[in-house]
Amino acid sequence: MPQQSLHSGNIFTSRLWQWIVRDKLSSPLGVALLVLFSLGLGFVVSMLPLKLAMLMAGAALALVVLIAVLTDLLIGVNVMLVAIFLLGFVGKYTDAPIGTALDGLLGVLLLGLLGRVVSRRDLSFAWHPLSLLVLGWIYYNLLQVLNPWALSKMAWVYTVRTVALLLALYFIACYAMSSYRRIVLTLKVILGLGFLSALYGLKQEYIGFSPTELAWVAADEERFQLIYQWSRLRIFSFFSDPTTYGILMAYMSMFAIVLATGPFKIWKRLSLVLMAICMLIAMALAGSRTPVVMIPLGLLFYVVITLRKETILSFLVFLMLGTGFVMKSTHSAVIYRIQSAFKPESKDTIRVRLENQKKIQPFIQTHPFGAGLGSTGFWGKRFSPDSWLASFAHDSLYVRLAVETGWVGLLIYMALLFMALRYSIFYYFRTKAPPVRNFYLGISVVIFMLIVASYPQEAITLPPTSLVFYVLLAIVVRLKDFDEEAWHHHLVQNPPVDK
Helix, strand or coil: CHHHHHHHHHHHHHHHHHHHHHCCCCCHHHHHHHHHHHHHHHHHHHCCCHHHHHHHHHHHHHHHHHHHHHHCHHHHHHHHHHHHHHHHHHHCCCCCCHHHHHHHHHHHHHHHHHHHHHHHCCCHHHHCHHHHHHHHHHHHHHHHHHCCCCCCHHHHHHHHHHHHHHHCHHHHHHHHCCCHHHHHHHHHHHHHHHHHHHHHHHHHHHCCCCHHHHHHHHCCHHHHHHHEECCEECCCCCCCCHHHHHHHHHHHHHHHHHHHCCCCCHHHHHHHHHHHHHHHHHHHHHCCHHHHHHHHHHHHHHHHHHCCHHHHHHHHHHHHHHHHHHHCCCCCHHHHHHHHCCCCCHHHHHHHHHHHHHHHHHHHHHCCCCCCCCCCHHHHHHHCCCCHHHHCCCCCHHHHHHHHHHHHHHHHHHHHHHHHHHHHHHHHHHCCCHHHHHHHHHHHHHHHHHHHHCCCCCCCCCCCHHHHHHHHHHHHHHHHHHHHHHHHHHHHHCCCCCC
16 A cells, blocks of 8 residues: 555656656646636735845746746847846936845856866867967966955955956857857847947936936036036936947947848848947947947958958048048037047047057066055055055056056957957858858957057946956857858748749
8 A cells, every 4th residue: 555655646746747847837727827817916916015025036037037047048148148237227216235246146057067068078269379368368367366466355355256257258159159040040139239228318318307317417527527528418228327328339339231242131230220320429428539449440440351342442532531421510419529539639648648658568578467456546545555656647548457457458459359350360261151150240349449449448347348358258258150051041941043
C-alpha cells in the first residue's frame, strides 16, 4: 500500500510538472486557474497601502525581468539599453536607487554569462584583438586601486563602476549576439530609443516641459545657467543636460542617414530619413556646439570611406549650403547658436581649453599612471575637495583620462578606439552581404564621430552613449560571423530578377 501511494504520488508530480512546464498551463483549466489567481492577487494588492502595493508590483515586475534576462542574455542587453536611456527621466521623478538596481541587473547578466561559458566552454568571442584590448582596459582600471598618487580610494570605488562594470556589457553582448537577426533586433532597439528621445525633446520644445522637469532645472543654479540661455530653455529630453542629448542626436541621426542608403525596402528607408530629420531638429534645439560640428565631420568621413561620385557631389552641395547658412544674418537664438560653432567667437572657448591643457601637461608627464580614478570632476569635488585637481576643468575625455590614468592609460584607451575604428572599416570592405556592409559603414561613422567629439567633451563615457558604444563594439566583433546568413536573408527579401 505505501508503494502504491508513492507510485501514485510520482504520477501526480510528473503530470503536474508536465502540465505546468511543458504545456505552460495552456489548457482551459490552466487559463481559468491563472485568471482566478490574478483576480485574487489583484484583490489582495488593492487592500494594501499604496506604497506597499507599488512595492509589490515593482517586485513582481523585477522578478519577471530577472527570469527573462536569465533565460536570454539578449533580453538583458536590450533591457539595459532601455533602462539607461530612461535613467535620467525616472531620476527626475523619484529618489529610488535606480542606478544601483542597474548595477545589480548587470551583475546578474555577468553571472548568467559565466554560467554559460563554464557549461559550454565557448570563449571564441573573447580572443578577438578588440576583446583583448577591452579586457586590458578593464584590468588597468582595476589596478588603479593601487595607484600611489591617488588621494581617495572611495573615488576609485565610485568611478570604477562606470568603467569596468559597464564595460563588461561588451562581453555579455558579444555572447548574446549569436545570429544576424538578433543583431538587427538590437540595432532596431537602439534606433528606436534614439527616435523616442528625439520625439520627447520635440515635445519639450513645442508643447512644454513638465512641472517636475521645470522644478528640476530650477533646483540647481549651475544647471539652470546651463539650460536657460538666450531667453529660452534648451531641450534635454530624458537626459541630464543638453550637450549629452545633442551628441546623442548627432551620431544617431548620421547612423540613420547611412542606413537609409542601404539595401532595404523603400518604406524602411523613408522611416530612417524621418528619424534622422527629427533627430537633427532636436539636436539643433538642444543648442550645443559640439554636435553641430560632428555632422559635417561625419559626412566627410562617410564620403572618404565610400568614395562614390554621388556622395562627393552631395557633400559639396551640403558644404556650399552650410557655408551660406552660417554666413546669413538671423535673430533666432537656435540658428545663431548653430552658426557660432563655425564663427570666430568660438575660438575663445578653444583658447581657454588649450591653456588649461598646457597647464596640466607637466603633471601628466611626471605621473605616468595618473592621479587615480575620480580625482577630477564630480567625484574629485566630493572625495578630495582640497586637491587642485578637483577644480580643474578638463573639458575633454582624453584630458581627464590623461590626468586620472596617466599617459599609460591614455595610450591603452586610444589603442582601443583605434582598433574599434580599424576593424569596423576593415569588415566593411571584407564582408559581402549588402546589409552587413551597410551596418559596418554606419557603425564606422558613429565611432569616428564619437572619437572626435570626445576631444571637446566627455562623449563616450557618459550614459546612454557609453552603453550604446559598448554594444556597437560587440556588434563590430560579431556581425562578420553572420555574413552568409545575412546574404541569404538579403536574397530572400530581394530575389534576383531574370532578364
